[in-house]
Amino acid sequence: MAAPFYLDNAASTRLHPEVLEAALPFLRDCYGNPSSLHPLGMQARRVVKGARETLARLLGAPPQAVTFTAGGTESCNLALQGAFASARLKGQRLLVSAIEHPAVLETAQRLAATGVDVRRIPVTAGGIVDLAALEALLDGDVRVVSVMALNNELGTAQPIEAIGRLLARVAPRTVFHVDAVQAFTKLPVNWRAAGVHLLSLSGHKVHGPKGVGALVRLRPVPLEPLIAGGGQEGGLRSGTENVFGIVALGHAAQRTTALHAAQREQRCGYADAWLTELAGQPRVEVFRSEAATPFIISFSLEPIPGEVILHHLEQEGLYVSTGSACASAKPEPSHVLLAAGLSERRALSSIRLSFSVFNTLDELPAVLPAFRRAMERLQRL
Amino acid sequence: MAAPFYLDNAASTRLHPEVLEAALPFLRDCYGNPSSLHPLGMQARRVVKGARETLARLLGAPPQAVTFTAGGTESCNLALQGAFASARLKGQRLLVSAIEHPAVLETAQRLAATGVDVRRIPVTAGGIVDLAALEALLDGDVRVVSVMALNNELGTAQPIEAIGRLLARVAPRTVFHVDAVQAFTKLPVNWRAAGVHLLSLSGHKVHGPKGVGALVRLRPVPLEPLIAGGGQEGGLRSGTENVFGIVALGHAAQRTTALHAAQREQRCGYADAWLTELAGQPRVEVFRSEAATPFIISFSLEPIPGEVILHHLEQEGLYVSTGSACASAKPEPSHVLLAAGLSERRALSSIRLSFSVFNTLDELPAVLPAFRRAMERLQRL
Numbered sequence: 108m109a110a111p112f113y114l115d116n117a118a119s120t121r122l123h124p125e126v127l128e129a130a131l132p133f134l135r136d137c138y139g140n141p142s143s144l145h146p147l148g149m150q151a152r153r154v155v156k157g158a159r160e161t162l163a164r165l166l167g168a169p170p171q172a173v174t175f176t177a178g179g180t181e182s183c184n185l186a187l188q189g190a191f192a193s194a195r196l197k198g199q200r201l202l203v204s205a206i207e208h209p210a211v212l213e214t215a216q217r218l219a220a221t222g223v224d225v226r227r228i229p230v231t232a233g234g235i236v237d238l239a240a241l242e243a244l245l246d247g248d249v250r251v252v253s254v255m256a257l258n259n260e261l262g263t264a265q266p267i268e269a270i271g272r273l274l275a276r277v278a279p280r281t282v283f284h285v286d287a288v289q290a291f292t293k294l295p296v297n298w299r300a301a302g303v304h305l306l307s308l309s310g311h312k313v314h315g316p317k318g319v320g321a322l323v324r325l326r327p328v329p330l331e332p333l334i335a336g337g338g339q340e341g342g343l344r345s346g347t348e349n350v351f352g353i354v355a356l357g358h359a360a361q362r363t364t365a366l367h368a369a370q371r372e373q374r375c376g377y378a379d380a381w382l383t384e385l386a387g388q389p390r391v392e393v394f395r396s397e398a399a400t401p402f403i404i405s406f407s408l409e410p411i412p413g414e415v416i417l418h419h420l421e422q423e424g425l426y427v428s429t430g431s432a433c434a435s436a437k438p439e440p441s442h443v444l445l446a447a448g449l450s451e452r453r454a455l456s457s458i459r460l461s462f463s464v465f466n467t468l469d470e471l472p473a474v475l476p477a478f479r480r481a482m483e484r485l486q487r488l
Numbered sequence: 489m490a491a492p493f494y495l496d497n498a499a500s501t502r503l504h505p506e507v508l509e510a511a512l513p514f515l516r517d518c519y520g521n522p523s524s525l526h527p528l529g530m531q532a533r534r535v536v537k538g539a540r541e542t543l544a545r546l547l548g549a550p551p552q553a554v555t556f557t558a559g560g561t562e563s564c565n566l567a568l569q570g571a572f573a574s575a576r577l578k579g580q581r582l583l584v585s586a587i588e589h590p591a592v593l594e595t596a597q598r599l600a601a602t603g604v605d606v607r608r609i610p611v612t613a614g615g616i617v618d619l620a621a622l623e624a625l626l627d628g629d630v631r632v633v634s635v636m637a638l639n640n641e642l643g644t645a646q647p648i649e650a651i652g653r654l655l656a657r658v659a660p661r662t663v664f665h666v667d668a669v670q671a672f673t674k675l676p677v678n679w680r681a682a683g684v685h686l687l688s689l690s691g692h693k694v695h696g697p698k699g700v701g702a703l704v705r706l707r708p709v710p711l712e713p714l715i716a717g718g719g720q721e722g723g724l725r726s727g728t729e730n731v732f733g734i735v736a737l738g739h740a741a742q743r744t745t746a747l748h749a750a751q752r753e754q755r756c757g758y759a760d761a762w763l764t765e766l767a768g769q770p771r772v773e774v775f776r777s778e779a780a781t782p783f784i785i786s787f788s789l790e791p792i793p794g795e796v797i798l799h800h801l802e803q804e805g806l807y808v809s810t811g812s813a814c815a816s817a818k819p820e821p822s823h824v825l826l827a828a829g830l831s832e833r834r835a836l837s838s839i840r841l842s843f844s845v846f847n848t849l850d851e852l853p854a855v856l857p858a859f860r861r862a863m864e865r866l867q868r869l
Contacts, residue, residue: 111526111527111528113528115520115521115524115526115528115529118520118521118523118524118529119519119520119521119524119728120519121519122515122516122519124516127515127516134503134508134697135503135505135508138500138501138502138503138692139496139499139500139807140496140499140500140692142499143496143499143500143807143809144795144798144809144810145492145496145798145802145807145808145809146492146802146807147492147494147496147807148496148499148807176558177557177558177562177699177727177730178727178728178730179727179728180715180717180718180726180727180728181558181715181727183717184714184715184716184717208717208718209716209717209718209719209726210716210717210718210726210727213716213717213718213719213726214716214717216716217716309728311519311521311728316515316730316732317728317729317730317731317732317733318558318699318700318730318732318733319699333565333714333715334561334562334565334714335565335590335591335594335595335597335598336561336564336565336589336590336591336594336595337561337589337590337591337594338590338594345561345590345591345594346558346559346560346561346562346591347500347559347560347561347690347692347698348698349558349559349697349698349699350698351697351698351699352698352699414525417525417526421526421527426520426524426526426527426528426529427526428524428525428526429525
C-alpha cells in the first residue's frame with residue numbers, strides 16, 4: 108500500500124504534533140483534578156483557564172462564555188436541548204436547515220417528540236440556505252434557528268452574516284445557533300458581529316484531539332445543562348475537566364487559525380488544481396456552487412457506487428469518504444446531497460475530498476498522478 | 489517543596505505510563521474517524537471494538553453492553569436520566585443513598601423537578617446504606633435505585649450484594665444503578681452476579697485519562713440517550729469516538745484490576761501503617777467503620793479547618809483533599825460526612841487520604857515522617 112494521502116479531514120484531522128507536544132505534560136505529569144486545592148490541582152485549573160481565555164479571545168467573547176464539552180455533537184445537543192429546556196426563553200419553534208449534521212437533525216427530532224414545532228429551512232440547488240424561505244418560517248413563535256456554517260458534505264459556506272441580519276430585523280429574540288464544527292479556524296467570519304448567539308466547536312476537526320469540544324455563548328443565552336453533577340463549567344456541564352483535551356483544544360484553535368490564515372491563497376491553488384484535474388476526467392461531475400469553499404470538493408462518477416471509487420482510491424493511497432463519515436456505513440444516499448438537488452444515483456456515487464493544513468501544494472505532484480491511476484481503472488469499469 | 493506524595497487518588501489518579509504508551513499511537517498516528525471506511529478509520533474502529541471487549545470481559549457482560557461516555561458523571565446522568573426518559577420502564581420513584589456523589593444527587597434533583605418522586609436512603613453512623621430503611625422505601629412505585637459502591641469521601645464499601653438480593657426479592661423490576669467510579673478495579677465484586685443492572689465507570693480514577701468513562705448495562709435495560717446525533721455507541725451516545733481515551737480506558741481497566749488484585753495484602757498493610765500513625769496523633773479522630781476499605785482514610789483535627797491541615801501537609805509534599813474534590817471549593821461541610829453522623833465542626837476539619845497502586849509500602853519510610861513533621865506544627869496551632 109502506498110503512503111496515504113489523507114483527504115478525509117472533514118471526518119477527522121491529524122492531531123498537530125506541536126499541539127500534542129504542548130498538551131502531553133497534562134497526560135503524563137500534571138494529573139491533578141482541577142478541583143483539588145494542592146499544586147497539581149491548581150496547575151490543572153490554571154491551564155484550563157488559559158485554554159478558555161485563548162478560545163474566548165479568538166472568538167471575541169468573555170472567558171465565561173466558553174463551555175468545554177466532549178465534542179461537537181455534545182455542543183449541538185447542549186445548545187438545542189439546553190435552549191428548549193430553559194423556561195426563560197420563549198417560542199416553541201425550532202428551525203434547522205435541511206443540510207444539518209445528524210447532531211442537529213437527530214436532536215431536533217427528539218425535541219419534536221416532546222412537542223417542539225420543528226421546521227426545515229430548504230436549501231437552493233447550490234446547497235445554500237434559502238433566505239426567503241427562512242424569512243417566511245420566522246413568522247411564528249421561533250425560539251432557535253440552527254444553521255451549519257460550512258457544510259461537511261458539500262463544502263458550501265452558509266450566509267451566516269445575512270441570516271444574522273435577518274434575525275436581528277425580524278426575530279430579535281430568536282437564539283441563533285451555528286454548528287461551526289467544520290468552519291471554525293477555516294472561515295474568517297466574525298461570529299459575534301454576525302449576530303450568532305451559540306457556536307458549537309470540535310477539537311478533532313481543527314487538529315486537536317477527539318473527545319473535546321466547546322459551546323461558546325457569544326451573547327448571553329439562558330441554557331439548562333444536559334449533564335448535572337459537581338458544577339464544573341459554571342454549572343453548565345459537570346464532570347472532571349478533560350485537562351489534556353482542553354489544553355490541546357486551546358493550542359489547536361490558535362495554531363490552526365493561524366495556519367489557515369497563512370495558507371488562504373495556497374488553499375485556493377490546491378483546490379483549483381483538484382478542480383482542474385476533475386474537469387479533465389470524463390463522466391466525472393463535480394458539485395460546485397457560488398458558495399463553494401476550497402476545503403471540501405464533492406464529485407461523482409455515475410453509475411459507480413461511492414464505495415467502489417473509495418476502494419480504488421485507497422489502493423493508490425488516497426483516503427477519502429463517501430458522503431459524510433457518520434453516515435458512510437449506511438446504504439442510503441446522503442440527505443444532504445439529496446437536499447442540494449442531486450439525484451439518488453448521483454448521491455450514491457459521490458466521493459468527498461476534504462483538506463487540512465497538511466494538504467499543501469507540495470503534495471500535488473504525487474497525489475494527482477496517484478488519483479489519475481485510480482481513475483483510469485475506474486473509467487474502465 | 490519536597491517531592492510530592494500524591495494521596496489524592498479519589499480525586500484523580502496518575503495515568504499509568506504503560507497505558508499512555510499503549511494508547512499514544514491513537515493520538516499520534518491513527519487519527520482516522522472510526523466511521524471512515526479507509527484503513528485509518530478501520531484501524532480506529534478495530535481498537536475501539538477491542539477496548540469494548542476488554543471492558544465487557546472484565547465485567548462478564550457482552551460487548552454491546554458497554555457504552556463509552558466522557559466520564560463517570562455523564563455515565564451516571566445517562567443511567568438515571570436515560571431510565572426515567574424510557575417509556576418502557578415503569579415506576580416514578582428514584583431512591584438514592586444520602587452519600588451519593590453530586591453526579592447522582594444533582595441529577596436526581598433535576599429529575600425531581602420533572603415530577604420524579606426522589607427519596608434518600610439513609611445511612612448508618614458507619615456510613616453504610618441502611619438496608620431496613622431501603623426495604624421500607626421499596627413499597628412504592630420504584631423505577632431506579634442508585635447506590636455508590638465505594639464512597640469517595642468515607643471509603644466505605646456499600647453492601648451491593650445485599651441490596652441486589654433485596655431488590656430481587658422485593659422489587660424485581662426495579663433498575664439497580666451502581667456508581668462504581670471509585671470501586672471499579674478495587675473491590676473484587678462480581679457486579680453482574682450481585683444483581684446490578686447499570687454500572688458507571690470513569691477512566692481517570694483507574695489510572696486512565698480524564699474525559700472518558702463508560703456505562704455498562706450488565707442486564708438489559710431500555711435507556712434513552714442524552715446525546716443524539718450520528719448514532720455511535722449503538723445509538724445510545726452519539727459523537728465521534730474518543731479513540732485514544734477508549735483504548736486507554738481498556739488498557740487501564742485491565743492493568744489496574746490486575747495491580748489491585750496483586751496488591752491486596754500490601755494495600756491493607758499500607759493503610760494499617762497510616763491508621764497506626766494516626767492513632768498515635770493526639771486529638772486526631774479517624775472515621776473508620778466496619779465497612780472501611782484500605783483505599784481511603786478520612787481523619788479530622790478539630791478545630792483546625794481542613795484547608796489549614798491541607799496546606800501544612802502540602803508543605804511537606806503530601807497532596808490530599810478536604811472532603812471530596814468536587815466540593816472542596818465550597819465552604820459548606822460535606823453532605824456525605826454529615827450524613828454519616830459527623831458534627832459540622834468535625835466535617836469542616838476533615839482530610840481525606842486516598843491511595844492508588846502507586847502508593848506502595850516502599851514510600852512509608854519517607855511519607856510517614858513527612859506527615860509527622862506537618863502534624864507537629866499543626867498540633868501547636
